Amino acid sequence: MTHMHVAGSIHADASSAAPVWLEKPVDANVLVDGLWSGTAVRGQGGEMHVGGLPVSEIMAQAGSPVYAIDEIDFRGRALTWAQAFSGWKVYYAGKSFLSGTIARWVSEEGLNLDVCSLGELTVALRAGFDPARIGLHGNNKSEELLRLALSTGVGRIIIDSSDEITRLERIGAELGVRPPVLIRVTTGVEAHTHEYIATAHEDQKFGFSIAGGQALVALVRCQGSPHLDLVGLHSHIGSQIFDTNGFEVAARRTLRLMSQFKEATGVTLPELDLGGGFGIAYTIDDSPATPADLARGLSDIIEHECRAFGLDKPLLSLEPGRAISGPPGTALYTVGTIKDVELGGGQSRRYISVDGGMSDNIRPALYAAEYSAVVANRVTTAPPTLSRVVGLHCEGGDILVRDVFLPSDIAIGDVIAVPAAGAYSRSMASNYNHTPRPAVVGVRDGKVSVILRRETLDDLLALDAGLD
Ligand SMILES: Cc1ncc(COP(=O)(O)O)c(C=O)c1O
């Protein structure tokens, strides 16, 4: 085992498999290209600015911790995906982060919206999102959710089980509507990502198995139903994926199924959705492809496979979430406690405790997700120290950034900024330890606007039937 000594700290398991960013201290002042939202810069005096505002001003207006979403960057990414995939239907995956404001931005930039719960659908509808441009997912859609979707004219429902087919047929017949549906299939692809966010291997809860034959049976059943308008197939292989190999295998297997279905029924399915899952940069180890590169790669794959199966190219769609909402988001925390923990042999590890934690970002604890961070309120010439940014929760795994070089003169009251924090952090936040969830604000042209207000302790206490 190699021990890495940096300014008195030690990374005890920096073996040959250590991430690149641990190999040598980096200048902790620098906002590394590709990690930060488009308008993030060090302003005069060294303070970080986002959306034309110094972080101190964002926090003065919105408190701490806070998630700042760079509106120009978010809109720019949404538009870039729409343009790169012109001719496709692009659905923004609302599970990555959704609110009324976000639904409006997504709509204005010309994207469709993927929702997967009663809550997400309700937000979208209340925000005025055109139901015809909404796709509905979920492996256990409730009666209430399906009724809402069918009665409001949601554009497509992605069916996940035989029970759902039965439920949907009954509600469709009752309401006198014939909803457009896609069948979600399990392609058996082992996506190169964390086990918990891979979704196309055989032994998991989503979709109908192609290999097991259930997918073809479900397709034939929907095709024969007077209450359902079968339009196509859906495949989602997982999340935070960087290479197109998994998509290639998924495309081959879904198109083969389309051709089998055509042979069996004489019907050509018009649509194929390849799902989301496109990776983003959380650290300098990550190098995501651009939407334009992905569009070229995926289009080539589809054309090649269609030729092989003698199929016409279907109408294609996809569902990026993280790639649109992740990079524009910066999490801002305030340092409260600094502790150098003795590891023996004269070594220590610096623990920097901030005013948030696993309640606002569960990803490091859940998936061992890596993040980066800087001290945002100032620059310094103090040497970098390998540090660990931790939260305030009563849990040893309450880590926000496992290993990061931060200046050795870090002090109480400093601001820690974490890039690429817009996806699956606030949207997966909890109230662990009765912790109110942070605010989310939009920042643009020097102005802060509230996207989600900060929860208060009173919000939480109001839920408690045992308190006055
Ligand atoms: C069906 C489906 N579509 C789209 C997404 C969005 O994934 P991502 O945010 O990684 O692009 C997910 C989440 O993994 C999903 O389950």
Ligand SMILES: N[C@@H](CCCC[NH3+])C(=O)O
């Ligand atoms: N929540 C996951 C992504 C998967 C969610 C959608 N199926 C993450 O934080 O990476």
